[in-house]
């Protein structure tokens with residue numbers, strides 16, 4: 001029988017076991033910023049890491065030890081990052097996840113729903129959601145996630161990520177992207193390198209002409225309501241490459257580009273990926 005001795009290093013305090021007391025200080029995680037709801041962080045694993053976990057999610061990391069993690073708009077206040085190394089050392093870091101301070105608006109009116117709950121809509125919608133889920137499941141191996149993102153179009157921000165209206169105590173769905181009020185027909189570009197995993201052949205009921213780019217490591221961008229898409233599924237695109245033209249397709253009140261970003265199941269604020 002092999003008995004594996006594990007040195008367990010947690011938080012800022014290293015347990016004084018087997019002379020590994022300073023293991024964490026010698027060999028910590030590096031993160032690109034502070035954990036916060038709606039934010040993605042890039043990081044580097046401790047040396048000789050074999051397994052990396054964020055809570056119960058297994059996180060991939062590259063041969064050079066780089067990884068990406070993100071916190072959902074409604075992520076809990078604490079997360080634990082954990083690495084197991086070849087030397088059987090466990091390095092654990094507790095992350096305090098700051099609140100996103102979302103724009104919340106109280107509305108003194110009842111929440112009206114179900115305007116599009118007809119059987120026909122539901123049937124159509126199920127097929128669309130399937131396509132979206134299939135696209136987001138593609139692992140293209142793109143390395144766009146390593147880049148500092150750029151705005152798809154330089155335009156006024158007309159809707160912020162995370163914003164939510166509460167109708168007499170009943171919250172409506174929050175705004176899951178950022179709205180860019182570019183004019184109808186304005187060309188927009190890829191915010192980072194990626195692979196086209198969905199380019200709607202015909203407008204989706206809500207998203208209109210929907211485009212999804214995979215940036216690798218579970219990170220993807222969705223660009224909604226386009227008048228026209230300039231790329232097709234499977235295309236590799238470079239940051240800054242024109243990929244579509246702004247439109248008003250799907251459920252919109254006027255032409256704009258809605259840009260939404262997900263990392264695995266977490267919805268994050270696209271603005272935080274862009275250097276301001």
Ligand SMILES: [Zn+2]
Pocket residue numbers: 159175177178179258259
């Ligand atoms: Zn929007």
